[in-house]
Structures are given as structure tokens and as C-alpha cells.
Amino acid sequence: MNNVHTHLLGFPRIGANRELKHALEAHWRGQSSAAELEETGRALRARHWAQQAAAGLDFVTVGDFAFYDQMLGQIGLFGCAPARFGFAAGQTDLAQSFDLAQSFAMARGTGGRGADCCGDGGHAHGNGAALEMRKWFDTNYHYLVPEFSEHTTFSLAADRLLGEVAEAQALGHPVKVALVGPLSFLWLGKERDNAPGFERVGLLNRLLPAYGELLARLKGKGVEWVQLDEPILGLDLPPAWRNAFESCYWQLAQAGARIMLATYFSPLEENLGLACRLPVAGLHVDGVRARHELTSISDWLAHPKVLSVGIVDGRNVWRTDLDAAISVLAPLLEKRGGALWLAPSCSLLHVPYSLEGETALDPELRSWMAYAAEKLAELATLKAALGGRLDAATGAALAQARQAIGGRARSTRVHNDGVAQRVRALGPADERRNAPFAQRQRLQRARLNLPDWPTTTIGSFPQTDTIRAARAAHKRGQLASDDYETAMRAEIAHAVGRQLEIGLDVLVHGEAERNDMVEYFGEQLDGFAFSAGGWVQSYGSRCVKPPVIYGDVARPRAMTLKWATHAQSLSERPVKGMLTGPVTMLQWSFVRDDQPRAQTALQIALAIRDEVADLQRAGIGIIQIDEPAIREGLPLRRARWDDYLAWATRAFRVTAAAARDDVQIHTHMCYSEFNDILPQIASMDADVLTIESSRSDMATLDGFGRLGYPNALGPGVYDIHSPSVPGTGAMVRLLREASRVIEPARLWVNPDCGLKTRGWAETETALANMVAAARQMRAATPPVTHRDGQ
Numbered sequence: 001m002n003n004v005h006t007h008l009l010g011f012p013r014i015g016a017n018r019e020l021k022h023a024l025e026a027h028w029r030g031q032s033s034a035a036e037l038e039e040t041g042r043a044l045r046a047r048h049w050a051q052q053a054a055a056g057l058d059f060v061t062v063g064d065f066a067f068y069d070q071m072l073g074q075i076g077l078f079g080c081a082p083a084r085f086g087f088a089a090g091q092t093d094l095a096q097s098f099d100l101a102q103s104f105a106m107a108r109g110t111g112g113r114g115a116d117c118c119g120d121g122g123h124a125h126g127n128g129a130a131l132e133m134r135k136w137f138d139t140n141y142h143y144l145v146p147e148f149s150e151h152t153t154f155s156l157a158a159d160r161l162l163g164e165v166a167e168a169q170a171l172g173h174p175v176k177v178a179l180v181g182p183l184s185f186l187w188l189g190k191e192r193d194n195a196p197g198f199e200r201v202g203l204l205n206r207l208l209p210a211y212g213e214l215l216a217r218l219k220g221k222g223v224e225w226v227q228l229d230e231p232i233l234g235l236d237l238p239p240a241w242r243n244a245f246e247s248c249y250w251q252l253a254q255a256g257a258r259i260m261l262a263t264y265f266s267p268l269e270e271n272l273g274l275a276c277r278l279p280v281a282g283l284h285v286d287g288v289r290a291r292h293e294l295t296s297i298s299d300w301l302a303h304p305k306v307l308s309v310g311i312v313d314g315r316n317v318w319r320t321d322l323d324a325a326i327s328v329l330a331p332l333l334e335k336r337g338g339a340l341w342l343a344p345s346c347s348l349l350h351v352p353y354s355l356e357g358e359t360a361l362d363p364e365l366r367s368w369m370a371y372a373a374e375k376l377a378e379l380a381t382l383k384a385a386l387g388g389r390l391d392a393a394t395g396a397a398l399a400q401a402r403q404a405i406g407g408r409a410r411s412t413r414v415h416n417d418g419v420a421q422r423v424r425a426l427g428p429a430d431e432r433r434n435a436p437f438a439q440r441q442r443l444q445r446a447r448l449n450l451p452d453w454p455t456t457t458i459g460s461f462p463q464t465d466t467i468r469a470a471r472a473a474h475k476r477g478q479l480a481s482d483d484y485e486t487a488m489r490a491e492i493a494h495a496v497g498r499q500l501e502i503g504l505d506v507l508v509h510g511e512a513e514r515n516d517m518v519e520y521f522g523e524q525l526d527g528f529a530f531s532a533g534g535w536v537q538s539y540g541s542r543c544v545k546p547p548v549i550y551g552d553v554a555r556p557r558a559m560t561l562k563w564a565t566h567a568q569s570l571s572e573r574p575v576k577g578m579l580t581g582p583v584t585m586l587q588w589s590f591v592r593d594d595q596p597r598a599q600t601a602l603q604i605a606l607a608i609r610d611e612v613a614d615l616q617r618a619g620i621g622i623i624q625i626d627e628p629a630i631r632e633g634l635p636l637r638r639a640r641w642d643d644y645l646a647w648a649t650r651a652f653r654v655t656a657a658a659a660r661d662d663v664q665i666h667t668h669m670c671y672s673e674f675n676d677i678l679p680q681i682a683s684m685d686a687d688v689l690t691i692e693s694s695r696s697d698m699a700t701l702d703g704f705g706r707l708g709y710p711n712a713l714g715p716g717v718y719d720i721h722s723p724s725v726p727g728t729g730a731m732v733r734l735l736r737e738a739s740r741v742i743e744p745a746r747l748w749v750n751p752d753c754g755l756k757t758r759g760w761a762e763t764e765t766a767l768a769n770m771v772a773a774a775r776q777m778r779a780a781t782p783p784v785t786h787r788d789g790q
């Protein structure tokens with residue numbers, strides 16, 4: 001008798017129509033109460049559980065919901081908020097869990113945040129500084145980073161979680177609770193204000209009693225299974241962390257609840273034996289990224305432990321090849337004595353809700369795809385087929401999948417011979433600028449005639465409600481294309497005017513016409529499809545709509561030219577052309593799974609390269625090619641870094657090398673630590689690199705200095721995540737620090753990142769202060785041109 005179960009690791013929470021986003025933003029604007037927000041959360045959870053039950057899952061998953069972020073939720077659950085928020089026992093009833101105001105304070109910082117009505121809040125420094133945001137493994141989702149010190153204590157505050165369990169049970173659902181496991185929770189945090197020698201893995205003994213107590217209480221509430229996510233088992237772990245697993249899980253085993261240990265995003269490799277040995281009731285593995293390990297995992301995992309296979313891709317939007325899946329699963333099922341759990345590979349947080357709303361998608365393309373809802377249906381079909389229940393509906397679903405998979409494989413629209421040929425023909429000269437940097441720098445100086453300490457911004461100016469409303473009206477057909485274009489030209493003129501008034505040296509057009517830096521280009525490139533409602537949470541209430549790359553990429557026509565030349569026509573000062581680089585386009589899209597990422601990256605590189613050529617032909621003298629995602633594209637295992645970095649930096653060079661020597665290429669990076677990939681960043685050979693650094697107090701820059709980074713650098717002098725306006729003095733201090741590491745002749749003055757989430761008032765004051773800082777530096781340092789003898 002086969003005993004196939006289905007479950008999921010986590011479900012998206014923002015709502016099919018981004019209900020949670022709208023409710024959060026209304027609450028932050030003061031337009032709705034905490035109770036109203038709680039009610040939206042409750043309704044969303046109920047709806048999502050109902051969907052899971054309707055898809056025949058054996059459990060609904062509880063614990064994956066969060067108003068802002070799940071890691072933040074766990075900071076509340078285990079009572080380990082940083083002391084600076086002052087939520088010490090006594091000030092608040094810890095047993096109640098954090099209330100909403102407290103968790104938003106940690107997410108968005110405290111002090112003067114009310115004015116910031118937008119999705120994200122501030123990340124002010126000092127007392128009420130928000131928790132740091134970091135990318136969740138190699139995804140585009142940001143989590144809030146827990147902070148640990150030797151003073152950190154943990155105390156269980158489970159009311160919120162237990163309340164959600166009770167909600168699901170009251171609705172009649174069998175419940176599995178999902179949490180981040182103790183070792184991944186500690187690993188994903190950071191150490192702060194520590195005595196030397198302190199390592200946060202040492203906090204495990206303090207943390208485990210809280211987990212143990214929670215497991216016992218869940219069991220008491222009738223929760224049979226608790227999923228503990230330990231995705232770090234797919235990383236290269238230092239010995240202290242690896243060694244901690246066994247004792248950790250032996251201790252948790254005492255609590256009684258059945259633990260499903262969940263791994264994902266990466267093969268287990270040297271941790272495979274360890275993961276199989278741990279005293280847990282079940283092990284979930286990523287059947288997409290670790291498919292080649294499934295057989296050995298099944299051999300190592302002793303009965304009666306349950307094997308859960310993440311057979312449906314939780315990171316992409318393609319339909320599962322169900323025939324192929326069955327041929328992988330059937331032998332496993334036999335090995336496991338007829339017992340197997342099936343699931344998506346990871347939480348479905350990273351894919352949109354349902355194809356139902358995607359009426360504008362080409363029907364053939366749509367038939368190749370599966371969002372969260374369709375992935376649940378795939379699980380149901382697999383369960384029925386493996387369970388031997390080949391009823392009519394299952395047969396029809398299998399046939400439909402077969403047809404779609406076959407159609408996609410044979411489709412002519414996926415392949416474009418011209419593109420393939422162009423990629424094959426790429427030679428070494430196509431990825432090299434003509435002259436070395438020093439020579440280019442002379443030519444560019446002569447052409448651009450910029451002052452020392454040149455000031456610029458990263459590209460976007462505030463995306464105001466007016467801009468978004470105009471675009472929405474245009475999309476709905478209520479604003480004619482000409483009128484939309486006129487409105488955007490006016491916005492661009494406004495942005496240029498403000499920049500001239502502020503006194504910036506290198507201008508930008510402000511990106512008003514872009515919904516998003518990736519989606520905007522995806523909408524204009526062949527081989528990309530874009531969705532109407534395919535929203536995915538990025539952080540807090542902010543979402544992105546990743547385009548779908550389904551075929552060979554080509555650029556039918558110029559994408560940015562008319563906006564760039566319009567902006568340049570308004571001023572004598574140089575306006576930077578603004579492009580998104582090939583690696584970021586790839587990383588923030590749903591990608592093809594029928595060819596290597598490297599190949600797709602080169603195709604995108606050629607398309608963007610053509611845009612570089614068009615811009616320079618039209619007289620644009622500076623072109624920025626943004627690559628903020630280059631670091632997060634790194635494979636999770638170090639052994640695969642070199643290969644990735646080789647093709648990723650090559651794709652960038654192919655894009656940039658279309659530029660003549662007197663055209664200045666900028667690139668921009670943010671959101672990451674760059675110290676471990678500095679030589680590769682240098683190999684990209686951009687003339688100017690603008691980089692996020694103010695939050696690290698310029699520490700990022702030390703590495704660049706030590707390495708002898710050869711080209712020009714614009715270390716961000718103020719944090720654009722905060723609505724608080726930086727003072728001139730603070731920026732002067734940062735610039736002085738920077739000039740100790742990089743000689744002034746190679747330094748630029750700019751913010752950390754784009755300004756699209758900010759308002760105009762704060763932006764103008766902040767930039768005026770930044771320009772004043774640059775002028776102070778000019779007054780205080782001898783002119784660069786004399787010093788290097790040019």
C-alpha cells in the first residue's frame with residue numbers, strides 16, 4: 001500500500017492582489033489600526049490554508065506567515081530583540097510576543113519614521129537603527145538580520161504562533177508548523193558589540209531550551225510535525241557549525257514533536273551523511289538542485305525516517321516535467337517501502353500566486369508555466385499517479401503536462417539562430433576596451449571636463465504617486481501613449497532641472513519611465529515575457545515582478561535612447577545613460593532551465609551592448625551599466641565561484657566593450673559585501689564603480705585600498721534607505737576617510753544607491769548637502785590635474 005504525502009515548506013504571504021502590501025502601507029500612513037491589519041493577516045492565512053487543503057495537501061503549513069519578515073517573526077518568538085530597542089522584560093509583556101509596533105520598529109527603525117509613507121522605512125543609524133537587511137541565500141528576498149552578543153538571552157514568546165496554530169485547527173486543518181532551525185537562525189544573524197573571542201554558535205545552548213519548550217508546547221496542541229529549516233546544510237560550513245548539528249538535534253529530539261528537517265537551494269555534499277544521521281523523523285531535500293543526490297540520500301536515510309523530496313521547482317515558474325518526475329520518484333518510493341513525501345523544492349515565497357490572473361500572457365507561454373497554485377496542482381497529480389490512482393482527471397493532467405513540455409522543447413520561438421551565432425562568434429577583442437584605463441581616463445577627462453570630486457547620483461529619482469498613477473492609467477488604456485510620453489518627458493525635465501539647481505556635475509534622467517530596473521528592459525527584449533500580476537515579495541511591503549526569460553534574447557529596437565537624448569538636450573552637463581547589466585537582468589528574472597545561465601547572460605550582454613553603441617552614437621558620453629546583483633549571483637558553494645565569476649564578469653565586459661575609449665563606463669553595486677570578490681570586480685574594468693558603503697562606515701573601501709583597485713571609485717556617502725537627511729559634515733568625514741585609501745584623483749561623490757523610494761524634499765536637501773561636501777573637499781585638496789601631471 002503506497003503512502004504518498006504532499007506538503008509545502010512555505011506559501012507566499014503578500015496576497016494574490018498584494019493585499020498585505022496595501023494593508024501595511026495604509027497602517028504605516030496611519031490610515032488603519034493594528035486590529036485592522038491583524039484582520040487582513042488572519043484573512044490571508046485562512047485563504048492560503050484553504051488553498052492548500054483544496055489541493056489535497058496532507059497538512060497546511062503554519063508559521064510561514066509574517067507581517068514583514070519571517071526571521072523578524074522568529075526574533076519575536078525567541079525574545080532576542082537587540083537591546084537598543086528597549087523591549088526589555090517589564091517594558092512589554094514578552095509572553096504576548098512582540099506587538100506589531102515593536103516589530104515594525106525593528107524592521108524600519110525608530111524616530112521620525114512616520115513621514116515616510118512608502119513601503120520601506122528608515123534605516124537610521126544609532127539608537128533606534130533598523131535591523132540590517134540581507135539577501136536570503138541566492139534569492140532576491142531580503143530578511144532582517146538578528147543580532148547576537150554574549151549578552152543575548154532567549155525566552156519563548158509563542159502566543160502569536162500558537163494563535164495561528166489554533167486558527168488553522170479551528171478551520172479544521174491538520175497542521176505542520178514551519179520554523180527556521182536553531183543553527184540556521186544563528187548562522188544568518190550577526191555578531192554585534194562583542195567581547196573578543198565570542199562566536200554566536202556558542203549561543204546554541206541558550207537557544208535550545210526555547211526551541212525545546214516550543215516543540216513540547218506544539219505537541220501539546222496536537223501538532224504532530226514541526227518542520228525546521230536548516231538550509232545552511234547546503235553551505236561550506238566551518239567545523240564548529242557542522243559539529244554543532246548532532247548535539248543540537250539530539251537535544252531537540254527529547255521534546256517529542258516529530259521534526260522534518262528541511263534543506264534546500266543546494267546539494268548536501270559533505271553534509272549528506274550528517275543530515276541523514278541526525279535524530280529527526282524526516283528529511284526534506286531539494287529535488288531540483290540536488291537531484292543527483294536523491295538516490296544516495298535514500299540509501300543513507302534509515303527507515304522509518306521519512307524522505308520528503310522537493311520535486312517541484314520552488315525557484316522558477318516552469319511547469320514540472322511530470323513524466324520525468326515520476327521516473328525519479330517511482331524507484332525512490334519503492335526503496336522507501338511505499339512511503340514518500342512530495343513538496344516543492346523550497347518555500348513558494350519566491351514565485352507568484354497563480355496564473356489565473358495572467359490573462360495577458362501569450363497562451364502558449366502560459367501553458368509552459370506554473371506559479372504557486374499550479375505547483376500545488378502538480379503535487380496532487382504526482383501523488384495520485386504514484387499512488388496508482390490513475391483516474392480520468394489525473395490522466396488528463398499528465399497528458400496536458402506532457403503536451404506542454406513537448407511543445408516547449410520543440411518550439412521554434414525559443415530559438416533564434418542569429419543570436420546563437422553572435423554568441424559563438426564572440427572573441428577576446430569583443431570583451432576588451434581598446435586602451436587601458438589610464439589612457440581612457442585622459443581621453444575622458446579631456447572630453448568631459450569635470451571638476452575634482454565630481455558629484456553624481458545612481459540613477460533613479462523619486463517614483464512619485466503621480467508617476468505611478470500615470471503609468472497605471474496608461475496601462476489601463478486611460479492615458480494615450482503620446483500623453484504618457486509627454487508626462488514622462490516632463491518628469492525627466494523636472495529631475496534635470498532639480499539636479500542643475502542642486503549643482504550636480506554628472507546628471508541622470510531619473511528613470512521616471514521605468515516601473516523597475518529589470519522589468520523595464522525585460523518588457524522590450526525578445527525572449528522575455530512579462531506578467532501582469534506575477535508579484536513576488538522583495539522586502540516588507542515591497543514587491544517585484546520578475547520577467548520570464550523563455551527564449552533567445554535579442555533587442556528589436558533601442559530601449560532607452562529617446563529618454564537619454566531628451567535629458568541630454570536639456571543641459572550642457574553630461575547626462576549618464578542608464579542601463580541594467582546582463583548579470584542583474586538574469587539574476588532578477590525567472591530564467592530558462594533549458595540552457596546554462598552563462599549562455600543566457602551572454603545573450604543579454606549582446607542586447608545591452610547594442611544599447612551602449614546606440615547611446616554613444618547619439619553623443620552620450622557616460623554610460624552606467626548597473627550590476628547590483630553580481631555578488632548575490634554567487635553559487636552557494638565556493639567550489640563553483642570561479643566558474644560563475646568568469647562568465648558573469650565576461651558578460652559585463654562584453655556589454656561595456658562596445659564603448660569607445662572616450663566614453664566613460666560606470667557600473668554600480670549595492671546590497672553586498674564585496675571584499676571576497678574584489679579581483680573579479682576589478683576585472684570588469686569599469687571606468688567608475690559606484691558602490692554602497694556608507695552603512696559600513698567606509699569599511700568596504702579598505703579592501704579596495706588593500707587590493708590596489710585600479711580604476712575610479714564612488715563610495716556611497718549616504719544611506720538612501722533612511723529618510724533622515726545626512727549632514728555635510730558627516731559626508732566630508734566619509735570622503736576624507738575614503739581619500740586615505742584611494743587617491744582623490746580617482747574618487748567620486750555619490751549616494752549609496754538610487755533614490756526611487758525617497759521623497760523629493762529629503763532628496764533635494766540631502767543632495768545639496770552632498771554637493772556642499774564635495775566643494776569643501778575641492779577647497780581643501782590641491783587640484784588633481786596638477787598632481788598627476790596631466
Ligand SMILES: Nc1nc2c(c(=O)[nH]1)N[C@@H](CNc1ccc(C(=O)N[C@@H](CCC(=O)N[C@@H](CCC(=O)N[C@@H](CCC(=O)O)C(=O)O)C(=O)O)C(=O)O)cc1)CN2
Pocket residue numbers: 119140463465468469470471472473514515516517518519538541542543544545588757
Ligand atoms: N527587480 C528588482 N529587484 C531588486 C531591486 C530592484 O530595484 N528591482 N532593488 C532591491 C530591492 N529594492 C526594491 C525597492 C523598491 C521596490 C519597489 O518600490 N517596488 C514597488 C513596485 C515597483 C513597480 O513595479 N511599480 C510599477 C507598478 C506600480 C503599482 O503597483 N501600480 C499599481 C497602480 C498604481 C496606481 O494606480 O496609482 C498597481 O499595479 O496596482 C510601476 O511603477 O509602474 C512596490 O512594491 O510598490 C522593490 C524592490 C533588490 N532587488
Ligand code: MET
Pocket residue numbers: 458459460517578626628668670753754755756
Ligand atoms: C538596486 S541598484 C539601483 C540602480 C538604479 N540605477 C537606481 O538608481 O535605482
Ligand SMILES: [Zn+2]
Pocket residue numbers: 458628668669670671752753754
Ligand atoms: Zn543600488
